[in-house]
Amino acid sequence: MSAQPELHITVAGTERAVAAGTTAGQALEADGRKVVAAKVNGELRDLYRELADGDAVEPVEIGSEDGRAILRHSTAHILAQAVQELFPEAKLGIGPPVENGFYYDFDVAEPFTPADLKAIEKKMQEIIKQGQRFQRREVSDDGARAELATEPYKLELIGLKGGASDAEGASVEVGAGGLTVYDNIHPRTGELCWKDLCRGPHLPTTKVVPAFKLMRTAAAYWRGKETNPQLQRIYGTAWETKDALKEYLAFLEEAEKRDHRKLGAELDLFSIPDEIGSGLAVFHPKGGVVRREMEDYSRKRHEEAGYEFVYTPHATKGRLFEKSGHLDWYADGMYPPMQLDGGIDYYLKPMNCPMHNLIFDARGRSYRELPLRLFEFGTVYRYEKSGVVHGLTRARGFTQDDAHIYCTKEQMADELDSLLTFVLDLLRDYGLNDFYLELSTKDPEKSIGSDEVWAEATETLRQAAEKQGLELVMDPGGAAFYGPKISVQARDAIGRTWQMSTIQVDFNLPERFDLEYTAADGTRQRPVMIHRALFGSIERFFAVLLEHYAGAFPAWLAPVQAVGIPIAAEHVPHLDEVARRLRAEGIRVEVDAGDDRMQKKIRNAQKQKVPFMLLAGDDDVSKGAVSFRYRDGSQNNGVPIDEAVREIVEAVRDRK
Template sequence: MNEKQLSAMRHSLAHIMAAALTRLYPDTQLGTGPATENGFYYDFDLPTTLGEDDFAAIENEMKKIIFEDQPFERLEMSTEEAKEWAKKAKQPYKLELLDSLNQTGAIGAKGLDVAAMASPNDGHATDRVSFYKNGEFVDLCRGPHVESTGKVGAFKVMRVSGAYWRGQDTNPQMQRLYGVAFATQEELDKYLAMLEEAKRRDHRKLGQELDLFVLSDMVGAGLPMFTPRGTVLREELAAYSNELRQRRGFEKVWIPHMTKKELYETSGHWAKFGNELFLVKSQETSDQFVLKPMNCPHHTRIYAARQRSYRDLPVRYLETTTVYRDEKTGELNGLSRVRSVTQDDSHVFCRNDQIETEINNLLEAARELYGTVGMDLRVRLSYRDNSDAYLGDKKLWESAQEQLKSAVAANKLDYIEEEGEAAFYGPKIDFMATDAIGREHQVATVQLDFVMPERFGLEYTSEDGSKPRPVMIHCALLGSIERFLSVYIEHTAGHFPVWLAPEQLRLIQVKEDARLSEFVKEIKLKADEQGVRTVVDNTDATVGKKIRQAELMKIPYVVVVGEKELSNGILTPRVRQDLAVENRKGSALSIEHLVKSIANEARGRASKSSL
């Protein structure tokens, strides 16, 4: 079954669920019900509050409708007839959709998936709308659907949550009922098993168990704080990203965390994202300041601070810094959606003929980074379509898009192309990484920008003396470090490679003894000299409990130190199972050999033990 057929099947299940709810609760008022990536949902205004205890009854009613194998019939009405239907059926939300449709020709309010509902003639007022009927149930909808209710594969009702009507928090709150659906029961079972594994890997759970980050109501929602252990992860990842970019000619810059609002008025961000900005009031002047939500406007000011020649280009800046966005509290989630976002940001100012080389530079860096962290990478090329929704010369767009594609192909990256998905200011590359349990995540983007250089009047002197605009390229290899960590913690289930492990070596002292304590101190000193992150466990717990605790904390190397080790100076490390090379047991090593081997693994960013 292809994606189009799957989408039709899942959308049909949304209708079946709505039909089941109206059977169970005749006063149900219907919102919208689109297909999603792995299933479907429908928004309802119900006379009762749904909970997990209700799911079995809903599923049973859906199965009855499926067993009846009701045909999906497409009907058409005039908008006036449709409004009469909505009034008679006591469906005020459908009536509102029809009013919107009559005014604009497209039901496209914020937060609403228009594929869920009615309307031919997008963008133009229309006097005809489509409905779909199965059994006694009729719903305003533009389809498509499967042939009948009996052809919908395997499904499961999963959860219910609150959702504002049409995504606006000033509108009534409805109940959003979610389901998952696949062509076969085997595929559904596999997906449900993956969800169970995802729960085990939840970064919020592991973040607490492994002592990585803290959230505090006193500090504020969406403002995570990182412990010493979690800070190691952040700094090692940031250092690696910096290294990859500096190797390719990027130079570090630094900008403040706030700015006058005029900067974002010029860039256009104030008009587009003004309600997402944190405002800062000066007690000294009348200036309105904001906490920076992005870094690119500041970086244009550094570029513009002196005259540039065609010989100076490309100019490449890098900065790993935190920006701030006033996200809605209901959307905040662990590290995956936060208000303080740390970006490994890069900006290139280059000539048109340099685009492909610069994109190639960034793609090479991305391929190296994601290869090191063990995540398969593909890219999505987002192009403009033939509409007038994009700014900049069309020929420049076409040239830039060809250069993007050429660079991606040269890097032998798997890619897809999508027209109409570009940003209004330029085409882009979205990096898609697949984690250990098969989920795909967008982790970063490379974006070409023809607009900001124009807004800020950026220029360089060409060989013929003219003053053309440079092209600006935005890129972040990790994207947001916080969001990347939410993905990576779950990808590894907390089993970090040695170079990223907050604690690389744990020494377990078997008993309290002065000579043994001195020997353990000697080992730690030599490890410290090699830069190996080492912790000594000399607590009163039994050796077995100490080993178990080290395993729970997923420490790469654990060495039990007792009289035997003291007498011969030889250590036999326990190697974490995922690091151990197959059929190789822990070797007996001198202190120097052990700590140097661990240090070399860390420096080489190895994924397997060299012991």
């Protein structure tokens, strides 16, 4: 009797011999709950896929990044199955995993209601309880078209196979190779319950989904194009344990409390009036105080660091952006032109760098002037699609704290090093201190300039980043068309990541603008240009800080830094005198002399998140004192006025 053929494989780094026909799940001894998929030669696969000789197999646990993506994609399939069972006329779009969850798009006659979501969630729970198997099979293009003849969006994806990179999420459905369909099979009857065009992999069965929740619905254009049909999108989330889901929902609840749009209205900081337009904010007096403090401190630090302030107009002839290349690469993000002066196109500026180049080029420059650091709070305008505009964090009009540094190649490394240190130190001054760095490299399809120039710029940026001792994450192909960049990613008080400062090395715009300086030997040389936005935009940074502090700004940024609260009307003059002394020290202080009772005044001040409440009654007046009440509810009674003034002034000036 001949011996059964053996395969020589590597399992989690250990070489093993197994029988032919062994599956990835068998080799990993996976129970299908903790280990839900396999990585075979670096490719994610279902556990039931058979191995070949020489394969290297690694486990994919459900709580890993890959495992969560597979869990969420599988749950998206369960969602789509539930929808079609409840709404048979629904046509399928796509259903990819996304950060912290998943979604699926449907073409239905009417938008889904909250009651519909409850019914869909209940049906999903029934499907999960059944333990239907996810079963992969390969199909031809014609076979897929025949099977999915009633699904017009799937038919379109089949036609995009191999060229689906422009389709939002299409790569989730269609791979570059052959087509695959996943069947949902009933575990007892073997009956086909549902199927979908999909690249996979998936969980072994629906029963493996430990915890999920449907979150909300939204309208979404098919493949993200406004000229395509509008579909209904259902968002959900899925996690490896019920505790993980509970923790995530608690995080969302906290994030909702911190939403800058909600806080902006509650604290009377800013608004976005319909009469002005989407993505175009106005700052109210209290918001204006915070913004002015942010800007003034930034100006002071920039002046100390040797920056020179410039100002540029809001609009320019289109020829400037033809010269810079922005009309070739960025036109979709710009407002349409205005035709003036006999048909000349004028544009609202989407960025400041071309105008800064003109300032550099306004007269001859010497190497003795370099590095030349130009800085501007420059308002720019970008035509964001209505679906992505989001309060102050994604706006159509905003002010960049924009700097452009012109230096020699020899100065570039030191300048990047000091610049990155400056950026991180200034962000720390505003209360952010948990960072990592991201290095974005060249996209060969969307870039100008030689590979050699890009390689030099990228390596110099990498070395500057590594000197900071922070985690460095690569972003292949994520650079702007003119040069690589470092992005400072900051985590806020509840762990969310925000992209803050960007630093970009640019050898190309100086070339396009023919910028030159006179070197020490008398020759004409080309400067290196470094683009740098520290906050990104004032508006967005304002929103990030507002959410980071949940509206309770540190004393130096608070719109009102102290409020006097009298126990009775006769105590108002005492607090007016305290306020006078505080104002003399530059403190923003108010005295609440209204008719409300003291407890109501305290609640009002707490809602406005005022750092210091100064209470005064008969005892305080007789002793020449005030009683402190802080934002955390603690009190310090009978503090002499001199000490009270000193405490507040020190807190504000020390930025604590």
